[in-house]
Amino acid sequence: MRKNIVAGNWKMNKTYQDAQALVSEIDNMVKDEVSGDNVEVIVTPPFPFLHSISKLIQGNSRMHLAAQDVSAHESGAYTGEVSASMLKSVGVEYVLVGHSERRQYHNEDADLLLKKMKAALAQGIKPIFCCGEPLEVREADDHFKYVAQQLRETVAHLSNEEFDQIVIAYEPIWAIGTGRTASSAQAQEMHASIREELSRLFNAEAAYNKTILYGGSANPGNAKELFAQPDVDGGLIGGASLKSRDFTDIIKSF
Numbered sequence: 001m002r003k004n005i006v007a008g009n010w011k012m013n014k015t016y017q018d019a020q021a022l023v024s025e026i027d028n029m030v031k032d033e034v035s036g037d038n039v040e041v042i043v044t045p046p047f048p049f050l051h052s053i054s055k056l057i058q059g060n061s062r063m064h065l066a067a068q069d070v071s072a073h074e075s076g077a078y079t080g081e082v083s084a085s086m087l088k089s090v091g092v093e094y095v096l097v098g099h100s101e102r103r104q105y106h107n108e109d110a111d112l113l114l115k116k117m118k119a120a121l122a123q124g125i126k127p128i129f130c131c132g133e134p135l136e137v138r139e140a141d142d143h144f145k146y147v148a149q150q151l152r153e154t155v156a157h158l159s160n161e162e163f164d165q166i167v168i169a170y171e172p173i174w175a176i177g178t179g180r181t182a183s184s185a186q187a188q189e190m191h192a193s194i195r196e197e198l199s200r201l202f203n204a205e206a207a208y209n210k211t212i213l214y215g216g217s218a219n220p221g222n223a224k225e226l227f228a229q230p231d232v233d234g235g236l237i238g239g240a241s242l243k244s245r246d247f248t249d250i251i252k253s254f
């Protein structure tokens with residue numbers, strides 16, 4: 001059964017106090033306003049806030065915790081890095097891997113992304129694997145090929161069991177933080193193409209069951225139409241996840 005997910009990626013925003021307040025608000029709004037259990041909610045705060053937020057959301061079975069990054073190494077002399085076992089020990093369930101900002105500003109390549117996914121999976125943490133094309137690729141009409149290649153050089157190297165644990169997020173780079181959302185038709189056709197590629201790489205059933213999120217300027221005004229698309233199973237939300245009202249309204253778009 002395919003799971004619907006709305007995940008908020010806070011990126012490098014908020015202080016400890018702001019983070020506590022934001023999660024408390026989201027937690028309360030989700031309890032009060034979101035009925036049924038057709039959507040899982042994930043918050044992705046910066047590292048220093050993970051432990052306290054893990055405790056805060058403990059009593060709300062719909063809320064889950066993700067980290068924004070993980071080291072490819074298990075432990076040792078890697079100053080500044082955070083291992084999967086550390087994340088596990090503070091209650092982290094998911095981790096972003098392959099976000100375009102990490103690929104761009106930290107030169108993370110396919111080889112490293114695969115190692116990061118494997119490191120997370122070895123600890124039972126589920127990678128949310130991000131893919132998506134830059135503007136020039138979209139304009140050259142090469143976006144389907146580009147994203148399929150991103151999957152082939154990373155996700156394709158997971159075992160069937162590992163693949164079952166991951167979530168895919170399609171985030172066209174030209175839509176991230178730009179206010180320029182992909183149209184629901186553009187999102188749908190790419191998600192369908194990703195699912196087809198996954199079906200070729202693994203099998204039709206595993207691909208059918210895979211949660212594929214859309215990310216890039218999603219907001220309460222466009223979430224309903226995006227989530228109504230047959231192959232869009234939720235969102236990875238940046239800016240709008242920093243406001244409890246907007247984030248909750250996006251969750252309620254299912």
Ligand SMILES: O=C(CO)COP(=O)(O)O
Pocket residue numbers: 009099171175176177178179215216217218236237238239240
């Ligand atoms: O990068 C994103 C989520 O990971 C999307 O960010 P925005 O929603 O701010 O465009």
